[in-house]
Amino acid sequence: MADIATPKLDGKIRIPLMEEGATAHYHTLESSPALNEALGYPGELVDNWQEKAIEKFREVLDTNKALRVFMDICVKCGSCTDKCHYFIGTHDSRNMPVARQDLMRKVYRRYFTLGGKLFPKLVGAEDFTKEVLDEWYTYFHQCSQCRRCSVFCPYGIDTAEISMAARLIMNHIGLGSKYSNEIIGKVYNTGNNLGIPAPALQGTMEFLEEDVQEATGVDVRYPMDEKGTEVLLIPPSADFFSAPHVDSLIGYGKVFHEAGISWTVSSYASEFANFGMFVGDFHAMRKIAQRIKDVAREFGVKRIIVGECGHAWRVGHSFWNTLVGPWDFLDSRYPVPQHICEFTLDLIKRGGLKLDKSANDERIVTFHDSCNVARASSMGGYEGGQFEVPRDLIKATCNNFVEMAEDTIKESTYCCGGGGGLLTDDLMELRIQGVLPRAQALHAVMESHGVNYLALICAICKAQFSKVLPYYDIPMEVVGGIHQLVGDAIVLGGAKHEV
Amino acid sequence: MTSLSMVYIILYYIAFAILLGGFLFKIWRFAKTPAPLVIVGTPGAKSGIGTAARVASDALLFRSLFRGNRWIWVGAYCFHFGLLFLIFRHLRYFVWPLPMWYSQVEQLVGVTGGIMVVIGIVWLLGRRFFHARTRYISAFSDYFVLFLLLAIAASGLLIKFRVRTDIIAVKTFMLGLARLHPQPVPADPWFLLHFSLVLALLVYFPFSKLMHAGGIFFSPTRNQIDWTRSTERRHVSPFENTKSA
Ligand code: SF4
Ligand code: SF4
Numbered sequence: 068m069a070d071i072a073t074p075k076l077d078g079k080i081r082i083p084l085m086e087e088g089a090t091a092h093y094h095t096l097e098s099s100p101a102l103n104e105a106l107g108y109p110g111e112l113v114d115n116w117q118e119k120a121i122e123k124f125r126e127v128l129d130t131n132k133a134l135r136v137f138m139d140i141c142v143k144c145g146s147c148t149d150k151c152h153y154f155i156g157t158h159d160s161r162n163m164p165v166a167r168q169d170l171m172r173k174v175y176r177r178y179f180t181l182g183g184k185l186f187p188k189l190v191g192a193e194d195f196t197k198e199v200l201d202e203w204y205t206y207f208h209q210c211s212q213c214r215r216c217s218v219f220c221p222y223g224i225d226t227a228e229i230s231m232a233a234r235l236i237m238n239h240i241g242l243g244s245k246y247s248n249e250i251i252g253k254v255y256n257t258g259n260n261l262g263i264p265a266p267a268l269q270g271t272m273e274f275l276e277e278d279v280q281e282a283t284g285v286d287v288r289y290p291m292d293e294k295g296t297e298v299l300l301i302p303p304s305a306d307f308f309s310a311p312h313v314d315s316l317i318g319y320g321k322v323f324h325e326a327g328i329s330w331t332v333s334s335y336a337s338e339f340a341n342f343g344m345f346v347g348d349f350h351a352m353r354k355i356a357q358r359i360k361d362v363a364r365e366f367g368v369k370r371i372i373v374g375e376c377g378h379a380w381r382v383g384h385s386f387w388n389t390l391v392g393p394w395d396f397l398d399s400r401y402p403v404p405q406h407i408c409e410f411t412l413d414l415i416k417r418g419g420l421k422l423d424k425s426a427n428d429e430r431i432v433t434f435h436d437s438c439n440v441a442r443a444s445s446m447g448g449y450e451g452g453q454f455e456v457p458r459d460l461i462k463a464t465c466n467n468f469v470e471m472a473e474d475t476i477k478e479s480t481y482c483c484g485g486g487g488g489l490l491t492d493d494l495m496e497l498r499i500q501g502v503l504p505r506a507q508a509l510h511a512v513m514e515s516h517g518v519n520y521l522a523l524i525c526a527i528c529k530a531q532f533s534k535v536l537p538y539y540d541i542p543m544e545v546v547g548g549i550h551q552l553v554g555d556a557i558v559l560g561g562a563k564h565e566v
Numbered sequence: 567m568t569s570l571s572m573v574y575i576i577l578y579y580i581a582f583a584i585l586l587g588g589f590l591f592k593i594w595r596f597a598k599t600p601a602p603l604v605i606v607g608t609p610g611a612k613s614g615i616g617t618a619a620r621v622a623s624d625a626l627l628f629r630s631l632f633r634g635n636r637w638i639w640v641g642a643y644c645f646h647f648g649l650l651f652l653i654f655r656h657l658r659y660f661v662w663p664l665p666m667w668y669s670q671v672e673q674l675v676g677v678t679g680g681i682m683v684v685i686g687i688v689w690l691l692g693r694r695f696f697h698a699r700t701r702y703i704s705a706f707s708d709y710f711v712l713f714l715l716l717a718i719a720a721s722g723l724l725i726k727f728r729v730r731t732d733i734i735a736v737k738t739f740m741l742g743l744a745r746l747h748p749q750p751v752p753a754d755p756w757f758l759l760h761f762s763l764v765l766a767l768l769v770y771f772p773f774s775k776l777m778h779a780g781g782i783f784f785s786p787t788r789n790q791i792d793w794t795r796s797t798e799r800r801h802v803s804p805f806e807n808t809k810s811a
Contacts, residue, residue: 085702130804132601133786139592140781143708144642145693145700146634165703181773182707191705214787217607219634221624221642222778223787228605349602349805385794386603389801402795442607445792450616451609478609 071499073538078511080475080504082149085160095208096493098243105252106351109241116240117195121178123239128179133228138175140222141165147216147224152481153209156500161206164216164226170202171233200242207233208244209497211487212345212378213438218478227487231347234488238346246491250342254355259304259338265292268334271307275317285559287324289316290331294366298323298330301359301383301404302374303526304338311547312529315375318554322411325420325557330372336362339379340526344386345488352382353390360391369398372405375548377437377525378486380406384444402448408524409446411553412460421561427465427552430520433512434461434468434549435505435532436480437525454478460549461522464556469516475508485531499535506539513541521545522552567750574751574761578743581765588772589780596784600804606790617791625782638693645686651679652722659740680726683719687712711774714767721760731757 100110113119128135147164154162176183176192183192212227253262272289279287306316323330336359343352363371373383383404394403414420434457446456454477462468475481484501512518523529533543611617623629632639655676658664691712693700725731735752742749793799
């Protein structure tokens with residue numbers, strides 16, 4: 068563990084005093100020329116970057132209503148200033164959402180508004196200098212695009228949209244983040260973020276079959292690249308290899324087994340994640356989504372079910388239809404895509420799963436609403452279903468469920484601190500600081516109710532929490548997926564089912 | 567007609583044209599800029615009516631601001647609804663005749679509005695000056711517009727309670743402007759001050775953050791409908807037929 072000091076938890080979330088420039092030195096690694104070029108961006112910062120950036124800025128303003136409106140209408144009321152976990156964790160004044168937005172807005176005003184052209188000083192407008200570009204790179208890579216600020220803004224101004232646009236503009240002048248660009252390149256090449264080749268995936272699936280056989284005595288299948296199945300399952304690729312992610316994959320397999328539904332994963336569309344969103348690149352997002360559609364068509368499946376992944380659920384739920392829809396070759400009785408939690412809960416409600424809750428009796432569970440599920444998508448087909456479906460599922464699988472404080476859950480949930488393309492070692496300090504409000508809320512229920520399981524439905528949340536909670540003396544073992552709970556509670560062969 | 571009248575009449579029409587043209591241009595631009603994706607903040611309504619209710623609750627009740635910060639909400643609500651009352655109070659300078667009940671409530675509404683506006687502005691200015699985070703995000707223009715509004719409100723109240731101007735002359739002048747049949751401007755310095763400040767506000771409006779007045783209805787995070795998984799409808803992006811790299 069890196070040597071990074073953290074405050075002692077006491078369960079209280081405090082709004083800090085501002086510290087100008089506290090994180091000005093955070094600088095996530097820049098992407099290499101080869102990585103940039105593979106995505107169609109210039110290899111390195113182009114000579115006339117300022118001109119190119121303004122050109123791209125204009126183009127985004129003309130094609131993105133949100134940016135167009137948000138640049139103009141912020142009244143600097145201050146309602147958002149205390150809402151960002153990175154401000155709470157780092158104290159850096161530039162991490163107040165409106166201050167982050169203003170890094171872009173000051174350039175907007177200088178080049179695109181009369182006031183900013185005539186009286187830059189009076190309206191807070193500034194030339195797009197190298198210093199400003201550095202600020203952009205620093206602070207637009209300190210936004211996890213969690214949208215919490217947007218909830219409390221009188222106009223719904225969403226800093227996530229602004230940081231996506233800023234990263235898009237930066238990529239187009241040759242200044243990208245290594246972490247995100249490298250991952251997008253890997254998806255293009257191998258089909259998943261981790262760059263895992265097909266044989267390795269196959270190995271994992273076979274290993275899981277043996278593992279589950281050994282543990283339960285039942286032959287649960289973990290199939291890959293089988294054509295003509297009912298379901299194509301698209302998990303986040305972390306589910307194949309990382310702990311605790313893989314336990315959820317085990318859970319999905321058991322659910323399908325009990326449902327008696329044939330399913331498969333694809334070695335090429337082996338990744339639900341879509342980092343095109345983090346860099347605000349519509350075209351990258353579309354390309355990444357397209358390969359899933361291609362595989363679904365090629366395999367001749369009837370429906371697509373997706374695994375526990377937060378930002379990708381946003382892309383799937385909210386964007387897929389626009390990006391690569393319509394999905395008219397799939398069975399229209401099921402939503403595209405369907406979330407594994409929706410599928411499992413529905414199965415439970417129809418009596419298709421026998422669950423032994425007592426298998427989870429040693430667990431006292433709380434649920435962390437992942438940002439992109441809570442504030443950027445829904446579940447179950449009804450307003451607010453994204454809060455109820457996972458909770459109903461947890462309550463169906465275990466006896467001890469506790470909520471964290473009201474202002475830290477559901478629509479007001481605090482980010483894990485690692486979303487939005489920031490889950491990289493070179494931003495470790497930021498990630499540790501950013502988890503603070505969530506860690507406080509978790510600590511409070513650990514103290515009051517003995518909570519020992521933080522249930523999640525997001526691969527990034529799982530990785531981030533496992534890594535950073537230990538800095539606050541919370542063991543990484545508390546972290547787990549909802550389908551880990553499901554998998555542990557399922558009584559295999561226990562339910563009569565209809566397909 | 568005096569040259570003073572000529573100047574004010576011309577200024578009025580110029581200011582009015584800038585306000586109207588600028589405001590409509592900006593609104594048109596908000597409206598025509600496409601939204602690449604559905605980015606509605608969830609939980610969001612699944613129907614048009616629900617979405618309209620959501621936008622209305624923000625426009626009329628400042629619901630999100632209320633959730634975000636009660637202190638700002640109090641000041642903002644006081645100010646904006648005071649402003650609404652004042653606009654009502656000034657209707658008689660634009661429309662005539664007005665119904666009977668108008669003259670019965672106009673005084674009360676006007677005075678209440680004036681007081682609410684002044685209290686609201688002072689409140690919000692106080693936050694800008696003394697609340698550290700708000701001060702940090704404020705530029706000169708953020709103070710300027712509050713002072714401008716304060717000056718307008720104060721000069722208006724002054725005319726009403728202290729210096730008294732010739733209301734009939736003001737009405738004749740204003741209605742003349744509205745009917746495109748200009749009349750001489752009342753040469754009362756307090757009225758001219760009040761009137762000039764309002765003209766400045768009109769001109770400033772479309773170039774400033776005051777555009778939130780129309781912009782609030784165009785924010786995709788609030789006015790979009792959460793029906794993205796529907797098989798019947800599909801949100802189409804401006805890049806629908808472009809090839810991805
Ligand atoms: S989107 Fe989240 S991380 Fe970004 S500024 Fe808003 S609250 Fe902070
Ligand atoms: S809450 Fe919205 S309007 Fe207020 S300062 Fe923040 S972004 Fe601007």
